Amino acid sequence: MINFENPAVFAGLLGIPLFYWALQYFQNKQLSQIAIWGQHWEGGLQDPQNKSSKIFRWMASVFLTLLVIALANPRHGLESTSTTMAVKDIFIALDLSKSMDATDLPPSRLEVAKKRTIQFLDEMKGNRIALILFAGESYLAMPLTTDPMSAVSMVSSLNTGQMALQGTNIKEAANIALEANKRMGQGDAIFLLITDGEDHEGGALSALEKLADNGFDIFIAGIGTEQGGTIMGPEGVLTDEEGQVVRSQLNKHLILEMAEQSHGIVLDVNDTNWSRKVDSAIKNNQKSGTVERKYKSYKSYAHVPLLMAALVLCVGFYFSRIGFSKKMTLLLFVFTSVTSLMKAQDPKPFVEGNRLYQSEKYKEAQKKYEEGLKTKEDARAQYNLGNSQYKSGNLDEAVQNFEKAAKTLPNKDQQSKAWHNLGNAQYKKGRLGEAIEAYKEALRLNPGEKSSSINLAIAKQQQQKQQKQQQQQSEPKNQKDLNQGGAQGEKAEKNEPNKGKSEKPAPSKNKGNNKNESDMTNGKGKSNPESGWSEDKAMLDHIEREEQKVRGQYRRGDGKFSKIKKPW
Incomplete structure (x- = not known):
């Protein structure tokens, strides 16, 4: 199926009827000027050049139509180009x-x-x-x-x-x-x-x-x-x-x-x-092993309407009233224009850029894309330029080109890819908010796309982590004051019984009474009703902490435990 690289230029076809009317107007005006000088045609006689003038006008219109079609760059089929790379x-x-x-x-x-x-x-x-x-x-x-x-x-x-x-x-x-x-x-x-x-x-x-x-x-x-x-x-x-x-x-x-x-x-x-x-x-x-990478590009047939336009132009000259020298001048002008047009349509810089990109020569590819974009605006080349800049570490330029490509690429799938890569560039720059929005835009255009979904989750996770770190950094002074106050209070509580020789003996010095105290509390252990402290609970917590230390100090290997020298 034939498709056109630049369908927008077909708007130029609307100007062809205007061109035809203008050409006819100037030809009639020229004839009227001749009549003023008394060289009009009498009665039923017809202008011998009227028929040829009409043919010339039609030929000129066909020529312009073919020129517009060539500018739209008709394409059909794909051609494969391969490059060999070393891999490991x-x-x-x-x-x-x-x-x-x-x-x-x-x-x-x-x-x-x-x-x-x-x-x-x-x-x-x-x-x-x-x-x-x-x-x-x-x-x-x-x-x-x-x-x-x-x-x-x-x-x-x-x-x-x-x-x-x-x-x-x-x-x-x-x-x-x-x-x-x-x-x-x-x-x-x-x-x-x-x-x-x-x-x-x-x-x-x-x-x-x-x-x-x-x-x-x-x-x-x-x-x-x-x-x-x-x-x-x-x-x-x-x-x-x-x-x-x-x-x-x-x-x-x-x-x-x-x-x-x-x-x-x-x-x-x-x-x-x-x-x-x-x-x-x-x-x-x-x-090292090698792998052959293949990439495809459309076959351009812009030369076909260009050649047809040149043929129509030559036939049109035959019916025109332009002098030989002027014909040659016009022919030279058209030849130069056609040559320039063919150069502009030549996708060689972009194709060469694609080949260099596939070979991971990103800086060289970047130069080729920039060279091609100087002569022709192309959204896909803008996107590829952004990719090569991203690979080369030029993130600021990559962001700009991804933004342009995302707005000008012809279909939603390509736009989604541009937004996705824009998100990657923003993420690398540390702009997590902008990266998240870019990934969201990519998913709006292509819902359920796996890579964008994963990257969105990663960016959100990193953003939450940063927010948590910022929150922790904003609290240390208040937390420090709080810890100091708590420590002093704890010390006062511990020192107060020592001054009063303690109302009850420490457990380690009263082994004989522990059982009776346990019986009095129905096996629930000695407790402080004001603080909710439980001796059994404290002991269990201590045992659990010690067990975690032991687990951290050993690792299993070859059916036996071997001690890790350092836990970090």
């Missing part, structure tokens, strides 16, 4: 130990790691990605997939509280990658380790060396600073068993040692383009 299986091991909540990299190590990981995933499309999460234990959270959006959604919602057993077990994460690659991989792969370098369980060096021996390229991203930072928990700053504030530091020595042992590459946390080094390793590795 990439296993990302992300540290979710409690030390990743350290604040030496604001807002926290984990948030910085998540941001870098999401950017990396976004730039490594086309490769197969697997996600391994580890702390005191490890598991394959997502097997190898070519859908990066699934990984992005998962990484966005991660937190250290999701790991039941704390600690840092790099060895187990490496072993999981090795086993998963044997089961599902295609041979050589990439292992990206994102950690602060606290190897509590040991064995990391030998495990990474084993990965390298099995064809893995190792990349290690150290998250944190050598100065270190405190670890924030739900009850405040984390302390050890002795009550000392825990200060976690980046173990740079271990990270460098792991990289040296496995012939790996260390990635800088401040580098916003990890994909550049990884992509370079993929392309330079002769063992």
